[in-house]
Amino acid sequence: MRTPAQTRQIVLASRPQGWPTPENFRLETVDLPAPAEGQVVVANHVMSVDPYMRGRMNDVKSYVPPFQVDRPLDGSAVGEVVASASPDVHVGQIVLHGLGWREHAVVPAAAVTVVDATAAPESAYLGVLGMTGLTAYAGLMAAARFRPGDTVFVSGAAGAVGSLVGQIAKLSGAARVIGSAGSPAKVARLRELGFDEAFNYHDGPVRDLLRAAAPDGIDVYFDNVGGDHLEAAIDSLTTGGRVCLCGAISQYNSTEPPAAPRNLALAIGKELTLQGFLVGGHRKLMPEFHAKVVGWLADGSLRWDETVREGLDAAPQAFIDLLAGANTGKMVVRL
């Protein structure tokens, strides 16, 4: 494979107000430099679009720096090294790195991770074997302090993280696992994945749907959604219940503050723990997570859904659709 003189990338054309639109993104062709000392050039094969990227499109201080207008976006990607000025990483190796949203990435060799593309599909390293999977595992085990016998509720359960949370909970001894999703097809998929109960949150007030699905209450809530889902969970949590606050996709495009949860004071009498969670602080769990997941994948007990879009041009719409729930499982873009 030769290194082209030019390549293409997606830049943030303007900051979204509320829901992002295609106009907030721009496809650019730029020169591709040769690698400087210690750098490699990667031809990206597959890139990740993730809900947290929405937050980075706002100009606010947060746990990751905001994207800059007229600068390329970034995010996890896997690709093949096509040029190397490093003794540590070789042309032809498949690597995971942080410069997605572009067809070719110039990356310090120290910032790439060589992956075994014969052991799993390349995209798995963006998902079930990567930070997505660790988010599910560490959020459940460390933040929500899962215990065998727990009844677990997860929202956004047909998403990349949520579908793993439910399956990992079952595989780890949960008494019951309940999931919410946004379409009948997704609900059906959750039942195939082994969820004991699943509901479409469009079918009524989440509080009522959750009470019907978990009449004896829930012990753990893994929150990907926020808002009325979190309010419903606070209502249904048993004494000593635990919440992993992992995401709030219902609010990412809101221009108004959310109206829920309005019942947080119930956390006092039920002695609930609500734990805000970022995966970054839990990398030490990676070996334990990896060992378990590889085993579960090998024996077929853990299943992994992907929604794949084709071509860098499709990346902005893939991201917009992700926020609207068009994915089942991990949304990736194949370049």
Add this chain to the structure above:
Amino acid sequence: MRTPAQTRQIVLASRPQGWPTPENFRLETVDLPAPAEGQVVVANHVMSVDPYMRGRMNDVKSYVPPFQVDRPLDGSAVGEVVASASPDVHVGQIVLHGLGWREHAVVPAAAVTVVDATAAPESAYLGVLGMTGLTAYAGLMAAARFRPGDTVFVSGAAGAVGSLVGQIAKLSGAARVIGSAGSPAKVARLRELGFDEAFNYHDGPVRDLLRAAAPDGIDVYFDNVGGDHLEAAIDSLTTGGRVCLCGAISQYNSTEPPAAPRNLALAIGKELTLQGFLVGGHRKLMPEFHAKVVGWLADGSLRWDETVREGLDAAPQAFIDLLAGANTGKMVVRL
């Protein structure tokens, strides 16, 4: 002291809708029986009114059973044993027990705690040396996982629990302690008690007042108030910050769900912990708490405010006034 044939008690005449009124209470004269085997009769000297009692006036399932209409209220009280049919507790002893809101209580001897009324005023066993003090100590140490060097914010800081939280934090090595209260006199009192900063929450949006008082943020929030105080604290908490959810007095009389906090999703990126707290599960900390508090009281480093009302007739209004913030420190009724 002789046991009278009759005594007086306060019963719940009707359940409050929103703010309680004097009409929700009724003073009754009832026969006072002789103690049955194993019982004692206590002439109550001083009784507690506490914010949590408001919740018990609603007919909802909670961590304590609701008060019953036309039945006497209850709560902590200290008094003198005036009749005993138990070999374990003697006439003349001063005891702490759970049947306040009445002039005489007939109590199982096993349910009273003999206190040393020469070591501290009787009312101290309702407050600084009792569950109020333990609430402050355990909420700060166990629920909020206080660490020396923390900047601590406490709301309702001139109240019985809040004033102890702030002082205990300072005595335990807090870098800074900030309190909110509802009047200039209370704010002045907080400064006398050693709070580094204090503000009157009527002076503007709590968020702005807290930012001004703690420009570098807070590490711990001890919440007695809920609502916009909690929202302001979530805004100001640093990464890894911890909240003890102890009370929500701003909401106890609300007939509408609260509009705040609307920023709970910030807990994700800041990895906040919100811990619902009831003192009941932390009685094992009582010896450690007691040893520290007795020392601090003895050397004058911990100060303890009381607001005292006189006579059983005054108890309903004392409780109503407590909910409106008429107290500085512990509100008690002397019978």
